[in-house]
Each structure stands twice: as structure tokens, then as C-alpha cells.
Amino acid sequence: xxxxxxxxxxxxxxxxxxxxxxxxxxxxxxxxxxxxxxxxxxxxxxxxxxxxxxxxxxxxxxxxxxxxxxxxxxxxxxxxxxxxxxxxxxxxxxxxxxxxxxxxxxxxxxxxxxxxxxxxxxxxxxxxxxxxxxxxxxxxxxxxxxxxxxxxxxxxxxxxxxxxxxxxxxxxxxxxxxxxxxxxxxxxxxxxxxxxxxxxxxxxxxxxxxxxxxxxxxxxxxxxxxxxxxxxxxxxxxxxxxxxxxxxxxxxxxxxxxxxx
Numbered sequence: 001x002x003x004x005x006x007x008x009x010x011x012x013x014x015x016x017x018x019x020x021x022x023x024x025x026x027x028x029x030x031x032x033x034x035x036x037x038x039x040x041x042x043x044x045x046x047x048x049x050x051x052x053x054x055x056x057x058x059x060x061x062x063x064x065x066x067x068x069x070x071x072x073x074x075x076x077x078x079x080x081x082x083x084x085x086x087x088x089x090x091x092x093x094x095x096x097x098x099x100x101x102x103x104x105x106x107x108x109x110x111x112x113x114x115x116x117x118x119x120x121x122x123x124x125x126x127x128x129x130x131x132x133x134x135x136x137x138x139x140x141x142x143x144x145x146x147x148x149x150x151x152x153x154x155x156x157x158x159x160x161x162x163x164x165x166x167x168x169x170x171x172x173x174x175x176x177x178x179x180x181x182x183x184x185x186x187x188x189x190x191x192x193x194x195x196x197x198x199x200x201x202x203x204x205x206x207x208x209x210x211x212x213x214x215x216x217x218x219x220x221x222x223x224x225x226x227x228x229x230x231x232x233x234x235x236x237x238x239x240x241x242x243x244x245x246x247x248x249x250x251x252x253x254x255x256x257x258x259x260x261x
Contacts, residue, residue: 021050022060029069029080040070040078100238103186106179107227111220113172114157118204118220119213120164129163130208137205140198147256149194150184154257156201160220163208178253182243186234187227189246197226 028034041049046057061078064070070078121133136159140152154177161173173180187193200223207216228235234242240250 018052018056018059018063021046021052021056022063024050025060025064026067026069029064034080036080036082038080039076040080042077100240101179102236103183103227103231103239103242104235106176106183106239107224109176110180111224113169114160114224115217115220117161117164117166117169117173118208118216120166120169121160122208122211122213122216124165125163125208126165129159129165133159133163133205133208135159137201140201146185146189149188150181151257153184153188153201154181160204160208178250178257179239181257182239182248182250182253183227185248186242186246190230193226193230196230197223200226 025034025040034040040046040061043054043057043061046060047054050057061070061072064078065072069080071081072078121130125133133156136152136156140149140156143149143152157180158170158173158177162170164170187197200219203219204216204223207213207219243250
């Protein structure tokens with residue numbers, strides 16, 4: 001059911017541009033005034049509410065769709081959707097393209113984040129969360145093709161991030177998942193890197209399962225450090241260029257991960 005956006009007579013604010021309208025609607029969604037599954041008011045209603053033209057409202061709706069807040073169904077309307085991990089990752093992927101983020105940049109950030117996440121998973125993770133790490137590990141060990149290997153690798157690291165019980169860490173990892181996935185595609189397509197790095201997943205899990213924070217932290221650190229040893233010139237080359245040379249486009253990784261995780 002659509003929320004009531006009708007303004008009181010004489011109290012309607014003026015919105016000078018579409019960014020201002022987009023911001024207002026975004027706030028309504030984030031505040032819970034519009035909940036997941038709710039239908040937004042019609043274009044005509046929004047035009048009257050915000051005192052702007054229909055083309056402006058259409059651009060606003062497209063902007064909300066691009067940010068992952070709504071789904072637009074022709075003939076039915078626009079509906080609020082749940083924000084997933086891929087939605088968090090999309091802005092970081094764009095930033096990586098614009099600023100030339102390198103594998104070294106990403107490995108350094110992952111080391112700071114994931115080593116602590118592994119230690120917290122060992123010390124604070126519930127039995128159920130640790131079992132999810134085990135399941136992710138087994139799925140990765142059973143994977144055969146590159147895409148399945150990379151997705152299951154990502155799922156393992158996401159399970160570790162969630163097992164730490166800190167939602168901020170889980171969200172932070174979710175925000176870089178597209179870049180991490182791209183890096184995994186590069187690593188797992190290199191047999192030397194695969195052979196050296198993959199066994200560390202088992203060691204990381206064992207440290208977590210033993211409730212040994214230091215062992216889990218050390219295993220994660222060594223696992224991530226391998227990129228510094230094996231990447232060569234790729235290490236300080238923009239990630240976008242590294243992946244492009246292997247036929248992988250960062251812009252497409254969002255779509256590839258949509259609905260996964």
C-alpha cells in the first residue's frame with residue numbers, strides 16, 4: 001500500500017532540483033516511512049508533492065533504482081526493495097574504476113578487516129555461524145570451474161566476516177565484495193596462486209573451530225599476504241586494468257553477483 005505523501009496546504013516545500021527530491025525519498029526509505037514491499041505514490045502524486053515536473057520524477061525514480069532502493073515494474077509502479085550486499089558494493093566498484101584502486105590497496109584493506117574478523121569469529125562466533133563457515137569451505141573445496149570457485153571463495157570469506165558477530169564488519173566486507181570477487185577471479189585463474197593460497201582456507205577454519213583467535217588471525221594474514229608474493233607487476237596496476245587483461249570487466253561483476261549472497 002502506498003504511503004501518504006500528501007502535504008498540508010500552504011506547507012509544501014520547494015525542491016529546486018532532482019537531487020533534492022531523490023534525497024528526500026531516499027530518507028523516507030531509510031527511515032522506514034516506506035518499507036520493503038511498499039509501492040511508491042504515482043508519478044502524478046509525486047509531481048504534486050514535490051512541485052516538480054514528471055521528467056524530473058522519472059529521473060529521480062531511475063536514480064533510486066540505480067542505488068538499489070526500488071524496483072520499477074511498468075504498469076504496476078515502483079516498489080521498495082531490500083538492500084543487498086551487491087548494492088553496498090556497487091559504489092566501491094565505481095570508485096575503484098575512477099581512482100585506480102590496485103590489488104595492493106585491496107589486499108591491505110582486507111588484511112586490516114579480515115584478520116580481525118577471523119579472530120572475532122573464533123572468540124565470539126556461535127556454533128551455528130561456525131558451521132556456516134564449514135559449509136562454505138566444503139562448497140569451495142568441491143567447486144570445479146572458475147566462477148564457482150570464486151563465488152564459493154567469496155562466500156567463505158563472507159561467512160567468516162558474519163561469524164564475528166559484528167554487523168559493522170559484515171557491512172564493511174559487503175561493501176567491497178565486488179572488488180574482492182574480481183581479485184579472486186584473478187587469483188584463482190593463476191594455478192600458482194591457487195595452489196599456494198587455497199589450502200589456507202582449511203587452516204583458517206580450523207583456527208576458528210578450535211576457538212583459537214590468534215591462530216585464525218595468523219592464518220588469514222598469511223592467506224592474504226600471498227598476493228604480495230605472487231602478483232608481480234599486477235600488484236600495483238589498477239585492478240580494472242588487471243582484470244581487463246584477463247577479459248573481466250569490473251562493471252559487469254555487479255550483475256554477475258546480483259542475487260548471490
